Amino acid sequence: MMMNCGAMNATTPSSASWSASHGSKIPMLLPRAICSTHRMCCGSGVHVDACVSTNVSRNAKDSMIWSGTSPSLYSKQPINKFLLPLRASVASTSQDVTIASLIGREKIGVLLLNLGGPETLEDVQPFLFNLFADPDIIRLPRLFRFLQKPLAQFISVTRAPKSKEGYASIGGGSPLRHITDAQAEELRKSLWEKQVPARVYVGMRYWHPFTEEAIQQIKRDRITKLVVLPLYPQFSISTSGSSLRLLERIFREDEYLVSMQHTVIPSWYQREGYIKALANLIGKELETFDHPEQVVICFSAHGVPLAYVEEAGDPYKAEMEECIDLIMEELEKRKIMNAYTLAYQSRVGPVEWLKPYTDETIIELGKRGVKCLLAVPISFVSEHIETLEEIDVEYKELALKSGIEKWGRVPALGCEPTFISDLADAVIESLPYVGAMAVSNIEARQSLVPLGSVGGLLAVYDSRRRELQSPVMVWEWGWTRSAETWNGRAAMLAVLVLLVLEVTTGQGFLHQWGILLFFH
Numbered sequence: 001m002m003m004n005c006g007a008m009n010a011t012t013p014s015s016a017s018w019s020a021s022h023g024s025k026i027p028m029l030l031p032r033a034i035c036s037t038h039r040m041c042c043g044s045g046v047h048v049d050a051c052v053s054t055n056v057s058r059n060a061k062d063s064m065i066w067s068g069t070s071p072s073l074y075s076k077q078p079i080n081k082f083l084l085p086l087r088a089s090v091a092s093t094s095q096d097v098t099i100a101s102l103i104g105r106e107k108i109g110v111l112l113l114n115l116g117g118p119e120t121l122e123d124v125q126p127f128l129f130n131l132f133a134d135p136d137i138i139r140l141p142r143l144f145r146f147l148q149k150p151l152a153q154f155i156s157v158t159r160a161p162k163s164k165e166g167y168a169s170i171g172g173g174s175p176l177r178h179i180t181d182a183q184a185e186e187l188r189k190s191l192w193e194k195q196v197p198a199r200v201y202v203g204m205r206y207w208h209p210f211t212e213e214a215i216q217q218i219k220r221d222r223i224t225k226l227v228v229l230p231l232y233p234q235f236s237i238s239t240s241g242s243s244l245r246l247l248e249r250i251f252r253e254d255e256y257l258v259s260m261q262h263t264v265i266p267s268w269y270q271r272e273g274y275i276k277a278l279a280n281l282i283g284k285e286l287e288t289f290d291h292p293e294q295v296v297i298c299f300s301a302h303g304v305p306l307a308y309v310e311e312a313g314d315p316y317k318a319e320m321e322e323c324i325d326l327i328m329e330e331l332e333k334r335k336i337m338n339a340y341t342l343a344y345q346s347r348v349g350p351v352e353w354l355k356p357y358t359d360e361t362i363i364e365l366g367k368r369g370v371k372c373l374l375a376v377p378i379s380f381v382s383e384h385i386e387t388l389e390e391i392d393v394e395y396k397e398l399a400l401k402s403g404i405e406k407w408g409r410v411p412a413l414g415c416e417p418t419f420i421s422d423l424a425d426a427v428i429e430s431l432p433y434v435g436a437m438a439v440s441n442i443e444a445r446q447s448l449v450p451l452g453s454v455g456g457l458l459a460v461y462d463s464r465r466r467e468l469q470s471p472v473m474v475w476e477w478g479w480t481r482s483a484e485t486w487n488g489r490a491a492m493l494a495v496l497v498l499l500v501l502e503v504t505t506g507q508g509f510l511h512q513w514g515i516l517l518f519f520h
């Protein structure tokens, strides 16, 4: 049946948020970021001057990046900017460094970092415990750090029933491990095809195979050069940041690891292969509509609490917006000029997260007369519960209820060959950096990420973390900065103790009042 997407009888936007340069932005999308589009990869030629600029001290480099903490400053200074010259300059032949000379007799390892997911329904609660026990997800004031684990236990137990429902509906567990393993294998093959004989490891943050397990294997394999590659295209304190903080801790405590050369690719949302691979998938999915040009593209990114961006300087939002700009520019080159919008999904609890929220956006688009919508999950490269359940089931249903007649969804990248090949290029391009700044053990101990400067990011975050609202404390007990009085703390502590007792004994006032399951 021919599905007519219909012209959008959207009301005229009140602000100048429509983009004239290419596909029109649906109002709600933030103004187009000033983006240096030309941060695209030009191949794997390596420019010696660009990559081995080790005579600039790490601190000097960090301060170039971190001279300010505002997100807008950040958007102009991405943390991996020192990797960018490698991509931006196609090296002259005389300055090329051959891959072989970089590798020599080294044993190269690539460590893929990811979040992890429960493989069975029994895994759900302990997985949630690990997640909520992470101080990068729930931050307690220093005085109450000892409550981190009891609180994580409480939240994980209360949230588990709802999460289990979600995982049950997608087959009884997360597909994340399986997909990440497949990506690791494809990356390994691609590296070998490009003459880089590397081993690829998977280290998950909250479930098996844990990062610690991967590190043990790396040590057993006597890897001498390690490239750390978080599988999150955009950097967030809550994802890549958390994993890198953990790695930093592991490295600091281990003699072998401290002396092993390593580097980190903190984010890679601007890489040509990634952008092109996503544009390919979007173009292909648009073709399934009868009137592709009338489809509104709705990029849906995983959200983070607003305070992460506004108070802790998380670059996530700036990187996300720049990423969308790059994708739309790529589509424009292919004469695809659709209207589009960016929204954020998967918020947890009542604190404010990045807006607009995907559910509200879908309703709004329906009200504006949009008939055809293409959802594009953007912050993650594998299918997982938030694509398979939240987007495919919840948002689809909401869209159809809101008046949208034709719904489509772009698959996650998974093992898409252009994408994997580009990840392999990213690894190869980072090789000249491996260990370049770690001139001594002492220096290596100070920062896990000599050139990627994630240490700088974490330091900035750490310096402000006392101010950062913890999403969970705010959701449940109203722990705001204004509530930071001793009396308030004492009262909250008492409530916490009661809650912990309630969870551990299964009895108490919340059970009696039937309000225990307030985590959705």
Ligand SMILES: C=CC1=C(C)c2cc3[nH]c(cc4nc(cc5[nH]c(cc1n2)c(C)c5CCC(=O)O)C(CCC(=O)O)=C4C)c(C)c3C=C
Pocket (backbone or CB within 6 Å): 115, 116, 117, 118, 131, 136, 137, 159, 162, 163, 174, 175, 176, 232, 236, 238, 239, 302, 303, 304, 305, 348, 379, 380, 383, 384, 385, 386, 471
């Ligand atoms: C870029 C991706 C992600 C960001 C940013 C992120 C932040 C973030 N997440 C939570 C809470 C939960 N996340 C959960 C699962 C989960 N989250 C991501 C990705 C990002 N999270 C993934 C890939 C997964 C795993 C999905 C799977 O298939 O297993 C969960 C558990 C699921 C559920 O109960 O909904 C929670 C809870 C917070 C609080 C946060 C930022 C502070």
Ligand SMILES: [Fe+2]
Pocket (backbone or CB within 6 Å): 302, 346
């Ligand atoms: Fe999450």
